Every structure is written in structure tokens, then in C-alpha cells.
Amino acid sequence: MVTQDSRARLNVAIVGAGGVAHLHAQALAADPRVVLVAVAEPDAARRAAFAERYAVPRAYASHEELLAAEALDLVHLCTPPGAHREQALAAFAAGADVLCEKPPALSLADLDAMEAAAAAAGRRFGVTFQQRTGTAAGHVKRLLDDGALGRPLLAQCQTLWHRDAAYYAVDWRGTWAGEGGGTTFGHGIHQLDLLAYLLGDWAEVDARLWRLARDIELEDVSTATLRFADGVVAQAVSSVLSPRETSVVRIDCELATVEVEHLYGHGAAHWRITPAPGVPDDVAASWALPTDDEPSGHTPLVRAVVDAVWAGTPLPDVATHARRPLEIVTAIYASATYGTPVTPADLRGDARFRASLAAEVTDLRASDHADLRASDHADLRASDPTDDGKE
Ligand SMILES: NC(=O)c1ccc[n+]([C@@H]2O[C@H](COP(=O)([O-])OP(=O)(O)OC[C@H]3O[C@@H](n4cnc5c(N)ncnc54)[C@H](O)[C@@H]3O)[C@@H](O)[C@H]2O)c1
Missing domain, CATH: 3.30.360.10 (Dihydrodipicolinate Reductase; domain 2)
Structure with missing residues (x-):
């Protein structure tokens, strides 16, 4: 039986080494199933600094050079939105799955093309809308889906x-x-x-x-x-x-107000559920927010994507739609x-x-x-x- 320890790690690359790429690199560094093998970034100084900071062995000036030289399982697109479509299509053609920063594309037509290319190549296409992640958001979604709050x-x-x-x-x-x-x-x-x-x-x-x-x-x-x-x-x-x-x-x-107030990420402390008048205490208590809380962010989102690539399963809802x-x-x-x-x-x-x-x-x-x-x-x-x- 193949265990996590005995399997080769997933080869991952980041395209675009600007602000948000650091969140991706940090999330990947926390996951023993992956190795960040390469980065592509046209700005030479940024490319070198990023490769050094995250001990990335190979650095390229363009995604074309990256995809030609590397055999990749997963490519993280951290480039400006106008680059996402072309780079996703190139990554799918090279046999890699893609995790693309938001917004995924400049238009619905571009998104159609990206989804069609992923389907044709049999690859996964995830998008980074990380506000969906976090234990509390998942808990609230379950309450709403189950009708617990009316x-x-x-x-x-x-x-x-x-x-x-x-x-x-x-x-x-x-x-x-x-x-x-x-x-x-x-x-x-x-x-x-x-x-x-x-x-x-x-x-x-x-x-x-x-x-x-x-x-x-x-x-x-x-x-x-x-x-x-x-x-x-x-x-x-x-x-x-x-x-x-x-x-x-x-x-x-009908039975409660549920709300989150945060800035760029939320944990259970940012969420509040206020029962309507007359809701019994034991019912309101059954909605309690989780105490074993993981906040929203790139780390749980990237982990969910790696989980699917590692297991060979489709991406979960937090990374699709x-x-x-x-x-x-x-x-x-x-x-x-x-x-x-x-x-x-x-x-x-x-x-x-x-x-x-x-x-x-x-x-x-x-x-x-x-x-x-x-x-x-x-x-x-x-x-x-x-x-x-x-x-
Ligand atoms: N999910 C989030 O919370 C979050 C936060 C910030 C930015 N973003 C998104 O991430 C993307 C990048 O944003 P940013 O703030 O990191 O931008 P940025 O300008 O800081 O970084 C983008 C990097 O991509 C490089 N680049 C440009 N064209 C390229 C190309 N063709 N190939 C390779 N690299 C290229 C640039 O040189 C730059 O280093 C955007 O889509 C943005 O909306 C998401």
C-alpha cells in the first residue's frame, strides 16, 4: 500500500512572485506532501528574492519556460487577472492541475475557455476564493444548508x-x-x-x-x-x-441573525449568531460556533486542493464554483x-x-x-x- 511517506511528493510551481504569491508559498511550505520546485516571474530581482526566501530550486522568467522545463503536478497562478486564462490553458496543456488566484478570469467567456480546457485535459481547476474556508464558515454553511436557522x-x-x-x-x-x-x-x-x-x-x-x-x-x-x-x-x-x-x-x-465582521480573514471570534426572540436556549446552544477553530485563509484552501490532488479526487466546493x-x-x-x-x-x-x-x-x-x-x-x-x- 502506498503511504504518504513512501510516495513521491507533488511537484508544484508558482507563477507570479508578487504580493499574494507569498501566501501560497507559505501554505505550501506547511504541507509535507508537496515541494515547491520552481517559480516563474519576469521581474529578475523579485524572482531571485522569492526563490531565495522559499528555497525554490529553479526560477524562470516566464510561464512558457517553466512549463517546458518542469514536470508539474500543480501550478499556482499568482499573476494579474489578465494573464490567468493564457497561463491556465498552457498549464492544462502541459498536464498540470491549476490553482488560480481570484478573479479567475476577465470575463465569463474566458472562464468558459478555462473550464473547457481543464475538462478536455482531465485536469483540476481550482480558484482561490479563500473567504469560503475556515472552520466557522463551514459550520455556518452547514447550519444554513440544514435549515437549522430557519x-x-x-x-x-x-x-x-x-x-x-x-x-x-x-x-x-x-x-x-x-x-x-x-x-x-x-x-x-x-x-x-x-x-x-x-x-x-x-x-x-x-x-x-x-x-x-x-x-x-x-x-x-x-x-x-x-x-x-x-x-x-x-x-x-x-x-x-x-x-x-x-x-x-x-x-x-427566521430563527437567527448570523453575521461575520472581519477585514481580510475570519475565525470563529468574528462570527456571531443571535437568536430571534422566543428561540429556546437549548436550540440556540446547539448552533454554537466551533472552539477548535482554524481561521479562513490560503492555508486551508491550498491544503484542500493538495488533499484532492494527492488523493486523486475532484476538488472540493471551497475551491470550485x-x-x-x-x-x-x-x-x-x-x-x-x-x-x-x-x-x-x-x-x-x-x-x-x-x-x-x-x-x-x-x-x-x-x-x-x-x-x-x-x-x-x-x-x-x-x-x-x-x-x-x-x-
Ligand atoms: N485571494 C486574495 O486574498 C488575494 C490577495 C491579493 C491579490 N490577489 C490576486 O492575486 C493576483 C496577483 O495579485 P498581487 O497583489 O500578488 O499582484 P502583484 O502585482 O503584487 O504580483 C503579480 C506578479 O506577477 C508578475 N507577473 C506579471 N505578469 C506575469 C506573467 N505573464 N508571468 C509571470 N509573472 C507575471 C508580476 O511581475 C508580479 O510580480 C491578482 O489576481 C489579485 O487579484 C488575491
Whole structure:
């Protein structure tokens, strides 16, 4: 029988050795089943420093050189979003599984291509939405899935972060070409993903994009109302203008409010479950958050991916379902642009927004956005037979 000790370790490489790559390297270093054999990074100084810091034996200037030279089980893509599609396709073609940083792709069409390539090559395709991980988040998901808290009714989803001009000075940030979208796409997507991980399929999005303060091509704030398939109504805001930063997901259910308030990661101490009046103490006690708590983060996410690659099994939910957050974010851009609620069916039939978040929004940006949206709304609402005139 093959044991962990007697098996060859998994050969893993990291592509892109910037900020987030350190979290991947540290998570890999903690796992005895893997060896970080190589890194690919075009910046020579960063490449050398990263290889030295994590004792990575081989370093390459590009992913092409890396994939040509190495036999890899797993490739971590820690590059800017615009590079993910091409690099994932190349890794699948080279026979490797991929763990890709969020956002997985610049568009749903790109994600289609990545998923199709993974399926055709028989490879795993994981995405790093690490807010889904952590013992407490798993516990809350089970409570919601089991109906222990009653029917979920109303939700809040806030990503109130602060990013200044220095943050946007990095060449790929702040532009449609480099980032593919603004704070909704780059930051809010984490909390929106956690919300959707807890609540399931979305049914409708009604949203606005705002650029209130930063000198960038993209939105610095978005506001959205989401409806989920099970009827939950959620309000979501994403911002890079908020000096007191916080990240919040709150769900009001029939029997309790469950909420998490954190910044970039959460443990049991960040979660709270408040019973509704009249809920018996023993029932509320049965919901208690775990005390043997592992916080959310790259470490549990990377471990879950390595577990699957090591065992030869499909990836678990925490590393898949990349389409759900990307669809919700795409729907926010589409709704804000067209001035009308957007459903999954609308999105499926909309070639423009499947292909790119940028094209249509960029057109709108050249006009007076707020005025245009107000008049769009007036026209659409007046012709909507289901609108009873209440606001
Ligand atoms: N999950 C999270 O919490 C989290 C946090 C931060 C960033 N991210 C995501 O990680 C990705 C990278 O973000 P970052 O903050 O580390 O950016 P970064 O700019 O700090 O690092 C990106 C690195 O990739 C390199 N690079 C660029 N093009 C490349 C190419 N074609 N091949 C190889 N390397 C290339 C750059 O030189 C740079 O060193 C983005 O998708 C970002 O959204 C996720």
C-alpha cells in the first residue's frame, strides 16, 4: 500500500512572485506532501528574492519556460487577472492541475475557455476564493444548508476597504485592460463569493457603479440589490473609499441573525449568531460556533486542493464554483450599464457582457453616468407592467 511517506511528493510551481504569491508559498511550505520546485516571474530581482526566501530550486522568467522545463503536478497562478486564462490553458496543456488566484478570469467567456480546457485535459481547476474556508464558515454553511436557522430572508454584504493613489500606481491596477473591473471585481468579489457560497444560486441583480474619488478608469464604489433563488434579498456595497475598513456578511434568518465582521480573514471570534426572540436556549446552544477553530485563509484552501490532488479526487466546493461570483459581478456591471435588473438567463444571452466587463461600461463612462442611469431607469420602469409604482 502506498503511504504518504513512501510516495513521491507533488511537484508544484508558482507563477507570479508578487504580493499574494507569498501566501501560497507559505501554505505550501506547511504541507509535507508537496515541494515547491520552481517559480516563474519576469521581474529578475523579485524572482531571485522569492526563490531565495522559499528555497525554490529553479526560477524562470516566464510561464512558457517553466512549463517546458518542469514536470508539474500543480501550478499556482499568482499573476494579474489578465494573464490567468493564457497561463491556465498552457498549464492544462502541459498536464498540470491549476490553482488560480481570484478573479479567475476577465470575463465569463474566458472562464468558459478555462473550464473547457481543464475538462478536455482531465485536469483540476481550482480558484482561490479563500473567504469560503475556515472552520466557522463551514459550520455556518452547514447550519444554513440544514435549515437549522430557519429560512434565510435578508442579507447584507459589505466590502468597505480603502485603497489610495499609491495602490493604484502599480501599472496593471486602475485600468480596464489590467484589472478587468473595479473594486467590485477586484475586492467586493470576495464577500459576494462568501455570501453566495452560503446562500447558493442567484436569481437577479440590480446595481449601480460609481466613481466618486479615485483617479482611475474603474468604479471605486458599487451598490447592488441581489435576489437569490431561494428568495433571499441582499444589499451589497463594494468600496475602496472607506477609511474604517471592514468586511461584513450578515444573513437574517427566521430563527437567527448570523453575521461575520472581519477585514481580510475570519475565525470563529468574528462570527456571531443571535437568536430571534422566543428561540429556546437549548436550540440556540446547539448552533454554537466551533472552539477548535482554524481561521479562513490560503492555508486551508491550498491544503484542500493538495488533499484532492494527492488523493486523486475532484476538488472540493471551497475551491470550485468560480462561475458563481464571476456571474454575480458580471451581472452588477451589466445591470449598472443597462439600467435594469439582470438575471442569469439575461447574462447567458448577452454576448457583450460574457465577453468583457469593460466594453459597454467604458462607453457609459464617457457620458454623465448618473444622469444617464436616471433617465434609463425612468424609461424602463414606466414600461414595466409589473411595476406598481412603489419605490
Ligand atoms: N485571494 C486574495 O486574498 C488575494 C490577495 C491579493 C491579490 N490577489 C490576486 O492575486 C493576483 C496577483 O495579485 P498581487 O497583489 O500578488 O499582484 P502583484 O502585482 O503584487 O504580483 C503579480 C506578479 O506577477 C508578475 N507577473 C506579471 N505578469 C506575469 C506573467 N505573464 N508571468 C509571470 N509573472 C507575471 C508580476 O511581475 C508580479 O510580480 C491578482 O489576481 C489579485 O487579484 C488575491
